[in-house]
Amino acid sequence: MPSDVAPFRIAIVAGVSVGRWTKAWKERRPETPLEVIPIPESEQRSVLTEGIADVSFVRLPIDRDDLSVIRLYSEVPVVVVPKEHPIALFDSVTEADLAGEILRTEDPADAVEVVAAGVGVLRVPHSVARQYARKDVEAIPVSDAPETEIAIAWPTESTSPDVEYFVGIVRGRKASSSRGEAPTAPPPPTNQTTAKRPPQRGAKKPQGGGPAAAGRKRGARGSR
Incomplete structure (x- = not known):
């Protein structure tokens, strides 16, 4: 049966694989579906400012005005x-x-x-x-x-519990951690360039x- 809960929307630029993080979300937050939106790099900011995605995996540099941006890893x-x-x-x-x-x-x-x-x-x-x-x-x-750098970004004014939870997963928060605990630094994705x-x-x-x-x-x- 279709869910009445609005999906949490994740935009990704080419080359980014989010499988390990979406799997963790589905295991911990099965009540909230996910939507993954592949985007061209030229749209990595507009998908956020226009409300198309809740968070976006972006390739730096990006205009950071009104955005929260956390660098994740580098690419060769x-x-x-x-x-x-x-x-x-x-x-x-x-x-x-x-x-x-x-x-x-x-x-x-x-x-x-x-x-x-x-x-x-x-x-x-x-x-x-x-x-x-x-x-x-x-x-x-x-x-x-x-090298280029991959980061996760979202509109600062739209920081929600779901955004905080997903960012925590990306940054290495374990399922047993409370939402308020500071997450550890993320290990480089096994299928990404470090x-x-x-x-x-x-x-x-x-x-x-x-x-x-x-x-x-x-x-x-x-x-x-």
């Missing part, structure tokens, strides 16, 4: 390239290696399609590249690019030049 930046692109041979590349490449700026889902067809490359957080992963592209870490960069293998320059000559060659792919 990557470049998505076609599988046969010279950059795909490397464990990591630098900003300089990308000079002269055509950077795609479309929605990631569309941009990956274009990149796979051999037109340009895409710069995105690792979690976004993972969400749109396919067999004909590779995601290579950009070692000297700044602040640690992936280990890099020893540097090997490819024979000759190429757009990624300053990068780190992927040993596992060097035999192609």
